[in-house]
Amino acid sequence: MTVALDDVRLGRGLGRRFYERPVLEVARDLVGCVVSHDGCAGVIVETEAYHDSEPACHAFVGLTPRTSTLFGPPGRAYVYRSYGVHALLNAVTEPEGVGAAVLIRALEPMAGIELMRRRRGVERVERLCSGPGNLTQALGIELLYNGCDLARGPVQITERPAAWREVRTEVDRRIGITRAVELPWRFCAAQSRFLSRPVRRREV
Numbered sequence: 001m002t003v004a005l006d007d008v009r010l011g012r013g014l015g016r017r018f019y020e021r022p023v024l025e026v027a028r029d030l031v032g033c034v035v036s037h038d039g040c041a042g043v044i045v046e047t048e049a050y051h052d053s054e055p056a057c058h059a060f061v062g063l064t065p066r067t068s069t070l071f072g073p074p075g076r077a078y079v080y081r082s083y084g085v086h087a088l089l090n091a092v093t094e095p096e097g098v099g100a101a102v103l104i105r106a107l108e109p110m111a112g113i114e115l116m117r118r119r120r121g122v123e124r125v126e127r128l129c130s131g132p133g134n135l136t137q138a139l140g141i142e143l144l145y146n147g148c149d150l151a152r153g154p155v156q157i158t159e160r161p162a163a164w165r166e167v168r169t170e171v172d173r174r175i176g177i178t179r180a181v182e183l184p185w186r187f188c189a190a191q192s193r194f195l196s197r198p199v200r201r202r203e204v
Contacts, residue, residue: 010036011159013151019074019093023049023100026093028187030102030157032164035089037155038140039115042107042129043164044157045189046196048174050090052099055179059099069147070099077155079136079146086133087142091150091157105175105186107135108194131196170199 014033019026027049034041052059052070058080059070069078070092078090078101090101107129109116116128116138129135136142141155150157160167168190173181175197188199 010034010041010156011161013156013158014075015151016073016075019091019150020095021093023051023093023102024185026091027102027185028169030091030104031169031187031189032160032167034110034158034161035104035107035135035139035155036111036158037145037153040109040112040139042109042111042135042139043161043189044104044106045108045192045194046104046106047187048103048105049185049187050101050103051094054183056174056177056181056183057099057101059101063099067099070101071097072147075150077145077148077150079141079143081143082133087136088132089136089141089145089155103132104135105132106130106188106192106194106196107138108189108192109138112139126193130194134196172199 027047030044030047033044050057059067063071073096074093076092078092079087082088089104092101094100109128120128120138128138145155170188170190171184172186174186188195
C-alpha cells in the first residue's frame with residue numbers, strides 16, 4: 001500500500017534542547033525519529049556521530065566557511081556534498097561553538113514511497129533510503145538546505161512515532177572513513193533490514 005505524507009501524522013519537531021547534548025546521546029536518540037521533506041518521510045534506522053575532537057569530523061580543522069554550520073546553533077541541518085555527487089544530511093548537536101553533528105545514514109520509508117522510487121530509479125523499498133546519499137536523493141534534499149532549522153523545515157526531524165518509542169539500538173564502528181575508525185559511533189535499529197550495511201558488533 002502506498003501512503004502519502006498527507007495521510008501520516010508527524011509528531012512534534014525536536015527542539016534545541018534535544019540537540020544541545022553530547023553528540024553520542026543525540027545519535028542514539030535520533031534512531032526511531034522521522035525525517036520528512038517534500039512529500040516523503042522515513043524513520044531513522046542508522047546514524048553516525050562526529051565530533052571536532054576526532055579527525056574524521058569536518059570540524060576537526062576548526063572554524064572555516066565550510067564548517068561554520070557545524071559550530072553554529074544545535075538543531076540545524078549540516079548538508080554537504082560527498083565526493084562531488086551526493087548531498088548528505090547531518091543534524092548539528094552540542095552547544096554553539098562546539099563542532100559536532102549526527103550523520104543520518106539510513107531510513108525505513110514510511111510515506112511517499114512511489115515518489116522515492118521515481119527519484120531513486122529503484123523498486124525495492126529496502127534500497128530506497130539505505131545509505132546517506134540514497135536517502136537525500138529519495139527525499140529530494142539538496143545543499144540549499146544547509147543551515148535550515150530541523151524543527152521548522154523545510155527538512156524536518158520529528159519525534160518517534162508510538163511504534164518506535166522503545167526502539168533497541170546496536171552499536172558499531174563508522175563506515176567509509178579512514179581516520180578514527182576504531183570509534184564505535186554508529187547506532188542502528190536492531191535487526192532492521194533498511195540499514196546501509198549490517199552491524200558487525202552487537203553492543204546495546
